[in-house]
Amino acid sequence: xxxxxxxxxxxxxxxxxxxxxxxxxxxxxxxxxxxxxxxxxxxxxxxxxxxxxxxxxxxxxxxxxxxxxxxxxxxxxxxxxxxxxxxxxxxxxxxxxxxxxxxxxxxxxxxxxxxxxxxxxxxxxxxxxxxxxxxxxxxxxxxxxxxxxxxxxxxxxxxxxxxxxxxxxxxxxxxxxxxxxxxxxxxxxxxxxxxxxxxxxxxxxxxxxxxxxxxxxxxxxxxxxxxxxxxxxxxxxxxxxxxxxxxxxxxxxxxxxxxxxxxxxxxxxxxxxxxxxxxxxxxxxxxxxxxxxxxxxxxxxxxxxxxxxxxxxxxxxxxxxx
Amino acid sequence: xxxxxxxxxxxxxxxxxxxxxxxxxxxxxxxxxxxxxxxxxxxxxxxxxxxxxxxxxxxxxxxxxxxxxxxxxxxxxxxxxxxxxxxxxxxxxxxxxxxxxxxxxxxxxxxxxxxxxxxxxxxxxxxxxxxxxxxxxxxxxxxxxxxxxxxxxxxxxxxxxxxxxxxxxxxxxxxxxxxxxxxxxxxxxxxxxxxxxxxxxxxxxxxxxxxxxxxxxxxxxxxxxxxxxxxxxxxxxxxxxxxxxxxxxxxxxxxxxxxxxxxxxxxxxxxxxxxxxxxxxxxxxxxxxxxxxxxxxxxxxxxxxxxxxxxxxxxxxxxxxxxxxxxxxxxxxx
Numbered sequence: 001x002x003x004x005x006x007x008x009x010x011x012x013x014x015x016x017x018x019x020x021x022x023x024x025x026x027x028x029x030x031x032x033x034x035x036x037x038x039x040x041x042x043x044x045x046x047x048x049x050x051x052x053x054x055x056x057x058x059x060x061x062x063x064x065x066x067x068x069x070x071x072x073x074x075x076x077x078x079x080x081x082x083x084x085x086x087x088x089x090x091x092x093x094x095x096x097x098x099x100x101x102x103x104x105x106x107x108x109x110x111x112x113x114x115x116x117x118x119x120x121x122x123x124x125x126x127x128x129x130x131x132x133x134x135x136x137x138x139x140x141x142x143x144x145x146x147x148x149x150x151x152x153x154x155x156x157x158x159x160x161x162x163x164x165x166x167x168x169x170x171x172x173x174x175x176x177x178x179x180x181x182x183x184x185x186x187x188x189x190x191x192x193x194x195x196x197x198x199x200x201x202x203x204x205x206x207x208x209x210x211x212x213x214x215x216x217x218x219x220x221x222x223x224x225x226x227x228x229x230x231x232x233x234x235x236x237x238x239x240x241x242x243x244x245x246x247x248x249x250x251x252x253x254x255x256x257x258x259x260x261x262x263x264x265x266x267x268x269x270x271x272x273x274x275x276x277x278x279x280x281x282x283x284x285x286x287x288x289x290x291x292x293x294x295x296x297x298x299x300x301x302x303x304x305x306x307x308x309x310x311x312x313x314x315x316x317x318x319x320x321x322x
Numbered sequence: 323x324x325x326x327x328x329x330x331x332x333x334x335x336x337x338x339x340x341x342x343x344x345x346x347x348x349x350x351x352x353x354x355x356x357x358x359x360x361x362x363x364x365x366x367x368x369x370x371x372x373x374x375x376x377x378x379x380x381x382x383x384x385x386x387x388x389x390x391x392x393x394x395x396x397x398x399x400x401x402x403x404x405x406x407x408x409x410x411x412x413x414x415x416x417x418x419x420x421x422x423x424x425x426x427x428x429x430x431x432x433x434x435x436x437x438x439x440x441x442x443x444x445x446x447x448x449x450x451x452x453x454x455x456x457x458x459x460x461x462x463x464x465x466x467x468x469x470x471x472x473x474x475x476x477x478x479x480x481x482x483x484x485x486x487x488x489x490x491x492x493x494x495x496x497x498x499x500x501x502x503x504x505x506x507x508x509x510x511x512x513x514x515x516x517x518x519x520x521x522x523x524x525x526x527x528x529x530x531x532x533x534x535x536x537x538x539x540x541x542x543x544x545x546x547x548x549x550x551x552x553x554x555x556x557x558x559x560x561x562x563x564x565x566x567x568x569x570x571x572x573x574x575x576x577x578x579x580x581x582x583x584x585x586x587x588x589x590x591x592x593x594x595x596x597x598x599x600x601x602x603x604x605x606x607x608x609x610x611x612x613x614x615x616x617x618x619x620x621x622x623x624x625x626x627x628x629x630x631x632x633x634x635x636x637x638x639x640x641x642x643x644x645x646x647x648x649x650x651x652x653x654x655x656x
Contacts, residue, residue, distance in 0.1 A: 043507045043509050043510070044478070044507050159371070188370050188371050188534040188535075189534060189535060189536065189575075189578055189579045190370055190574070190575060190578035190579075191370070192578075193578045193581060193582075194578075215507045215508055215509075216508055217508070218537075218581065221581075222581050255509070256508065256509060258512075259508045259509045259511065259512035260508055260512075260537070261511075261512075261515070261535075261537040261538050261540060261541045262537060262540070263536055263537050263540050263564060263576070263579060263580055264540065264564065265561070265564050265565040266561070267540070267560065267561065268540060268541060270515070270516055270519055270541065271512040271515055271516065271541060272512065272516075273509060273512035273513040273516055274509055274512075277477060277479065277480075277510075278477075
C-alpha cells in the first residue's frame with residue numbers, strides 16, 4: 001500500500017478560556033493520497049480552520065493544546081518540529097491557500113517579490129532562475145501577462161486575480177499537500193468557477209494532495225473526490241463525494257444538502273433548513289452533539305458518542321443513520 | 323405568483339434611464355438603467371461585483387444623487403420630493419445590508435436599534451413602540467430576552483434576523499436586500515431565505531433582492547434583471563430566465579452558476595484580467611470583448627434594448643434584451 005501524502009492521526013485541539021478547557025477539534029483522523037482532493041465541510045465554528053491551523057502548526061502555543069499521534073506528510077511526521085524546522089517545511093512540503101487573499105498577501109511588496117521570496121527560501125538558485133520559476137508559477141495558474149502581474153501590488157489586482165496569485169505562491173514549490181481554506185468564498189460565482197477549475201487542474205497536474213475546506217457542498221462537489229462532514233469538532237461522515245450527494249447517511253449531512261438552493265427551470269420548492277443552531281463550544285450536549293437538532297434521535301444518542309460506521313473511519317458516525 | 327404579466331397594475335417602483343457616476347469618473351456606475359417592480363412581487367437583481375447593483379439601491383433611497391433619470395415610487399418622482407415627503411417615502415422603503423455585524427450599531431441594544439426607526443418617524447407612543455418591537459422580533463424568530471442584548475452577543479444568522487426586524491418595523495412597502503445572505507453559511511442562508519419568504523407572505527412587501535448568486539435568486543425572485551458594468555442587459559420573468567436566458571452574458575452567468583465553464587467561450591484568462599471600459603461613449607456593446615456570439619456590428623454600435631417574444635411563452639410577459647442578436651427578430655427559440 002502506498003503511503004498517503006497527508007496522514008492525520010487522532011488530532012485533538014483544546015483551548016483554555018475563562019478557566020475552562022474547550023474541545024474544538026475532537027480526535028479526528030484522516031488521510032489523503034497524492035493527486036486526490038478531500039473536502040472538509042461544516043458550518044462556521046465547527047473546527048474546520050482549527051484543523052487546518054493545527055496541521056500546519058500555526059496555532060499559538062499559549063492557551064492551546066494540540067494533541068495527536070502524528071501528522072505525516074509523505075511519511076514524515078511534522079507535528080513535533082521546532083520553529084526553524086517547521087519554516088523549512090511550510091511552503092515547500094505543505095502549503096496553504098487562505099480565504100482572504102487581500103489580507104494574506106503583503107500590501108507593500110509586489111506579487112513577484114512575494115512569490116520570489118518563497119522560491120528563494122525553499123529552492124534557491126540564481127536570481128535569473130528564481131525569476132523564471134516565479135514567472136512560470138504565474139503562467140501555470142493561467143495569467144497571460146505574467147510580467148505585468150509580477151510587477152503589480154496586491155491592491156492593483158481584482159479579487160479573483162489576487163486569489164490566482166495566492167494559488168501560484170502556494171504551488172510554486174510543488175508541495176505534496178495543499179490546504180485550501182475557503183479559497184473562493186469571497187468571490188462571485190463566475191470568478192469562483194474559473195478559480196476552482198484552475199486550482200483543480202493544477203492540483204491534478206502536480207499530483208498534489210489537497211484538503212479543501214468549505215461550507216459550501218456545491219463547491220466541494222466540483223473539486224473533491226472524497227468529503228468529510230464536520231460538526232462541533234467531530235467528523236460525522238466521511239465518504240465518496242458522489243455517494244454523499246446521492247445517499248447521505250448522517251442526518252446532519254442530509255440537512256446540509258437540503259440547505260443548498262438549486263437552479264432549475266421551474267421554480268424550486270423552498271429550501272429546508274436544519275432547525276436550531278450550532279451549540280456554543282461551551283455548551284456542547286453530551287453524546288452525539290447533533291442529537292438536540294436531529295429528528296432521528298434515540299435514547300442512546302444523548303448518552304454515548306457514535307463511532308464511524310467503518311473500521312477505517314469512513315461512513316457515518318450515527319446510531320440511526322438514514 | 324408571477325405578477326409581471328399583469329400590465330394593468332402600475333409598478334410600485336419604476337426606474338427610468340437612471341445614470342450615476344462617482345467622483346467625476348468617466349465610467350458610469352449605473353448607465354441608463356430602466357426597470358420596474360410590480361406591487362407584491364420580487365425582483366432579483368443579478369450581476370458580478372462592481373456591476374452597479376448596490377448603486378441602484380442607494381440611488382432609490384436617495385443616498386446618492388443620480389446624474390440623470392427618474393425614480394418613481396408609487397408614481398411619484400423621488401428626487402423631486404421635498405424633505406418631508408422624502409422622509410415619509412423612506413419610511414415605506416427599507417434596506418437590509420450584506421454584513422449584519424457592520425450594519426447594526428455595536429453600542430446599542432436590540433431594543434434601542436428596533437425602537438429608533440419608530441422614534442424617527444414618530445410612530446405611536448412608547449408602549450406601542452415597545453409592543454411593536456416585541457412583535458417584530460417574534461416574527462423573525464427571536465424571543466423577548468434578545469431585547470436587552472447587544473449585537474456581538476448574537477450569531478451572524480441572528481444578527482441578520484435583527485437587521486430584518488429593524489427594516490420591517492416601519493411596515494415598509496418596498497424592502498431592498500443588498501446581498502443579504504451572501505456572507506452567511508449555507509445552513510444559515512437557508513434559514514434566512516425561508517424566513518424572508520414567510521415574511522413576504524405575511525407583510526406583503528414588494529422586494530428588490532440584490533445578489534450575485536443565481537441559485538439564491540431562483541429561490542426567491544419572480545423577475546430577474548441582469549446587470550453588467552453598469553448597464554442592464556436583460557430583464558425577464560424568473561421562469562423564462564432560468565429556462566433559457568436570451569443575452570449571451572446571461573447565458574455565461576447561468577452556466578457559471580451551474581458550475582460549468584461555457585465551452586463555447588474563448589479566453590477565460592482574459593475574462594479575469596478584464597478591465598472596465600475606459601470611455602463613456604465608446605460606441606460598442608460592453609460585453610463584445612468576451613461575447614461568444616459577437617458580430618461585427620457589436621464592436622461598432624451600442625445595441626438598443628429590444629422587447630422580445632419567446633415562441634413558447636405567454637405574449638404578455640415583457641422580456642427585454644440589450645443585444646444586437648435580437649435587433650431584427652422579435653421572437654427566438656432556445
